[in-house]
Amino acid sequence: MLEALELPFFQRVLIAGLLASVACGILGTYVVSKGMASISGGLSHAAFGGVGLGYLLGFPPMLGAAGFGVLAGLVVGLAYRRLHSGLDALIAMVWAVGMALGIVFVALAPGYAPDLMSYLFGSLLFVSWDYVALVCALDVVIAVAVLLLYKELQAVSFDEEFAEVAGVPVERLLLVLLALIAFAVVTLIRVVGVILVIALLTAPAAIARHWSTTLARMMGVATCVAAGCTTAGLFLSYGISGAFALSVPPGPLIILLAVAGYGISAALRAVRDRH
Amino acid sequence: MTAPVLAIDGVSFAYRGQPVLEDVSLSVEPGDTLAILGPNGSGKTTLLKVILGLLAPDRGSIRVFGEPPARAHGRVGYVPQRFVFDLDFPIRVLDVALMGRLASRGLFHRFDAEDRACALAALERVEMKALAERPIGTLSGGQIQRVLIARALALEPGLLLLDEPTASLDERIGRSVWDLLDELSRDMAIICVSHDIGAISRHVRSVACLNVRLFTHPSRQLTAEMLEATYGCPVELLAHGHPHRVFPPHEGEGGG
Numbered sequence: 002m003l004e005a006l007e008l009p010f011f012q013r014v015l016i017a018g019l020l021a022s023v024a025c026g027i028l029g030t031y032v033v034s035k036g037m038a039s040i041s042g043g044l045s046h047a048a049f050g051g052v053g054l055g056y057l058l059g060f061p062p063m064l065g066a067a068g069f070g071v072l073a074g075l076v077v078g079l080a081y082r083r084l085h086s087g088l089d090a091l092i093a094m095v096w097a098v099g100m101a102l103g104i105v106f107v108a109l110a111p112g113y114a115p116d117l118m119s120y121l122f123g124s125l126l127f128v129s130w131d132y133v134a135l136v137c138a139l140d141v142v143i144a145v146a147v148l149l150l151y152k153e154l155q156a157v158s159f160d161e162e163f164a165e166v167a168g169v170p171v172e173r174l175l176l177v178l179l180a181l182i183a184f185a186v187v188t189l190i191r192v193v194g195v196i197l198v199i200a201l202l203t204a205p206a207a208i209a210r211h212w213s214t215t216l217a218r219m220m221g222v223a224t225c226v227a228a229g230c231t232t233a234g235l236f237l238s239y240g241i242s243g244a245f246a247l248s249v250p251p252g253p254l255i256i257l258l259a260v261a262g263y264g265i266s267a268a269l270r271a272v273r274d275r276h
Numbered sequence: 277m278t279a280p281v282l283a284i285d286g287v288s289f290a291y292r293g294q295p296v297l298e299d300v301s302l303s304v305e306p307g308d309t310l311a312i313l314g315p316n317g318s319g320k321t322t323l324l325k326v327i328l329g330l331l332a333p334d335r336g337s338i339r340v341f342g343e344p345p346a347r348a349h350g351r352v353g354y355v356p357q358r359f360v361f362d363l364d365f366p367i368r369v370l371d372v373a374l375m376g377r378l379a380s381r382g383l384f385h386r387f388d389a390e391d392r393a394c395a396l397a398a399l400e401r402v403e404m405k406a407l408a409e410r411p412i413g414t415l416s417g418g419q420i421q422r423v424l425i426a427r428a429l430a431l432e433p434g435l436l437l438l439d440e441p442t443a444s445l446d447e448r449i450g451r452s453v454w455d456l457l458d459e460l461s462r463d464m465a466i467i468c469v470s471h472d473i474g475a476i477s478r479h480v481r482s483v484a485c486l487n488v489r490l491f492t493h494p495s496r497q498l499t500a501e502m503l504e505a506t507y508g509c510p511v512e513l514l515a516h517g518h519p520h521r522v523f524p525p526h527e528g529e530g531g532g
Contacts, residue, residue, distance in 0.1 A: 034365055149384050156375050160361045166328050167431060168350035168379035213366040214411045 005239045014128045014251075017192065018231035020136040021201070024185045026224025027143050029206030030216055031178055035158040040077050040179070042199045043092040045186040047073030047099030049195050052120050053106030062120070066187045069099060074179035082172055123194030123252050132191070139188050143181055147220075154178060155216050193252045201227065204259035211270040230259040279342030280305050281435050281465040282327065287336030289322055296322045297333070300490040304435070309457070309466045311476040314486035320469040321357065323486060324437050327467075328354055341434060350379025353428030357439035357469075359420055363413040369423050370408040373399050376430025398426040401456060417444045425453070429460070436460065438468045442475070454479045 005011045032041050051069030055062030073095050080091050107117060119127075147154065156164035157174050165171045182202070189198045209222035234255030241249045282304035289297040296319040304310060314320050325331040326338060329345030340348035353376070373395035374387050381391055399405040402422035412420065421444050428436060438457075442450035454475050457466055461481075470476060476483060484492045 034362070036362070152374070152378065152381070152387060153383065155367070155371070156378055159365055159367055159372070159375070160359075162330060162356065162360065163354060163375060163427065164378070165330060166349060166352065166354045167375055210364060210366060214368055215366055215371065219366045 005236065010125075010128075011235070011239065013130060013133055014125050015232065015235055017128045017133045017136050018235060018255075019228050020133065020140055021189055021192070022205070022227035022231055023140045023224050024136070024143055024189070025201045025227045026205060026209070026222075027147055027220045028178075028182050028185050029202040029223050029227070030209065030220045031154065031158055032182065032202050033206040033210055034216065034219070037179075037182070038199065038203050039089070039092050040074075040081070041182050041186065041202055043077055043096040043099075044070050044073050044179070044183045045190060045195050045198050046096045048183070048187050048190060049120060050099040050102035050106070052117075053103035053110075057106040057110040063187065063191065066190060067184065070183035070187045071180050073099065074183040075176060078172075078176045078179045082175070119194075120190060121195050122250070123190065123192045123197065125192060125251065127191045136188060139185060143185065146177065146181060150174065150177070151217070158216070193255075197252050197256050200256040200259060204256065204263050205230065208259070208263050208266040211266045226259070226262065230255050230262065234258055278306075279339065281308070281341060282467075283337075283339040283342075284327070285337045287326060287333045287338060289319070289326060289331065289333045291322075295488055297326065297490075298488050300336070300486075302484065302490060302492060304465050304467065306434075306465055307461065308482065309461045309468070309480045311480040311483050312467065312469045312486050312490075313471060313473070313476070313483060314469075318487040320486055321439055323490075324354070324439055324467070324469065327437060328352060350431065351434050353431045353433030353436040353464075355421075355424050355428045355436075355438040355441055357443060359424065361412075365412065367412050368408070369399065369404060369410050369412055369415070370395055372412055372423050373408075373426045373430050376427045376432075379431065394432070395426070395430045398429040399423070401429060402426045403452070418446060418449050421445060422449070422453075425456075433464055435465045435467070438466070438470075440469055440471070442470065442472055450475070 048066040048070040051065030052062040055065035153169050205227035206223040209219045213219035234251045238251035284302040287300045377391040
């Protein structure tokens with residue numbers, strides 16, 4: 002199976018996957034410890050509306066996705082700070098409206114019907130060296146933001162009320178965090194798809210939380226878990242196609258591995274807690 | 277002339293049309309310790325949150341150290357009644373206490389040795405220094421309560437707000453918290469929401485009774501009428517008689 006490493010395409014995909022693991026490990030730590038999984042799901046599905054608008058108006062769909070993702074982040078973030086109830090329903094609507102707009106825009110678009118499925122489930126065909134560079138830039142932006150704002154983001158994730166009392170600009174930081182999540186989601190959508198990206202943000206970090214006593218450690222563990230699942234999923238996909246002449250895409254395999262890992266981790270944690 | 281620590285004038289706050297605070301006025305000077313008494317739902321926590329700038333009043337003005345509440349952030353310590361955070365959150369006791377240092381350290385800077393020393397000193401005051409490296413989720417409710425007090429102290433506040441600080445503590449620890457507040461009152465003004473009437477009678481200098489409206493009293497003398505106005509029903513005054521009896525005897529009761 003290791004001969005796969007000699008294929009330039011496989012190399013690119015593997016490097017992109019490892020770089021994506023860094024973004025998912027760091028941001029996933031906040032998503033999981035602050036309980037923002039459904040918000041992140043809302044962002045990724047809202048981004049699909051931007052893809053459709055891009056096709057309709059003839060600009061790059063990924064730009065539309067980024068715009069819609071960040072806009073949805075703003076709406077949900079401000080609502081989160083102001084609504085006392087009903088946030089759950091609002092997120093569900095943002096989630097569905099993004100998908101609905103995407104479908105309507107594409108239906109209205111003249112000419113050929115683009116391959117929407119590749120946005121929903123992602124495609125490794127889009128992993129070019131340019132894409133690898135884009136994921137690398139995303140990692141740098143996330144790492145710099147988190148290094149500069151670590152103690153504030155920790156306070157906001159742990160206890161917003163006290164963070165505010167201690168003079169932290171809570172609302173602005175939440176919006177920064179949501180914008181970072183939106184950019185990460187949009188970057189990863191192209192390859193893993195709208196539907197699967199949320200699992201990459203949550204499963205590795207949820208495993209890491211079982212074994213971490215600080216946020217920084219959780220980020221490190223989550224990144225390693227994500228990198229491990231990504232690598233294993235890619236090799237598994239390659240192996241299956243070689244052995245059985247079947248084409249099983251690696252994205253879903255990666256997610257199944259991560260969620261299975263979560264189950265094992267939760268069981269091990271329960272055993273440890275009993276002693 | 278220095279501004280009072282806290283000046284509240286005619287503050288009203290309604291939640292969904294339901295008045296929670298009505299025409300509340302209150303002034304706190306440096307060195308004051310004030311206890312706020314009141315039944316459940318009387319607006320005690322809301323009043324603290326309005327002082328903290330977490331909620332904006334519908335009417336009236338609030339000045340904390342002569343400034344609007346949002347500009348006093350970082351100078352007012354707060355100990356919430358219930359912890360709102362997730363006990364699985366990966367964080368150590370020391371990191372929680374360090375949150376009190378956020379304002380003094382400022383954005384983009386890391387906590388340094390001075391911050392850590394200050395947070396450890398705050399933990400020592402509440403007898404939690406030995407557990408500084410423990411994950412917060414492994415502590416008992418009473419221990420967490422004390423860590424939250426340490427977090428507020430690490431802020432080195434000029435005004436300390438506590439919401440039922442002894443509610444989840446056993447009697448011995450509760451007493452030590454009241455003794456700590458006595459000690460702290462030399463350095464800062466304190467407002468404490470509590471229903472521990474016995475402790476209040478021994479430890480605070482003035483009492484206010486809140487039930488949407490606020491009744492303030494310059495001394496810690498509680499009368500049955502005051503409590504009745506607050507609780508809306510006759511309240512039995514509990515006076516433990518030590519170290520000295522501060523409540524006047526009930527009518528018809530022979531001396532105190």
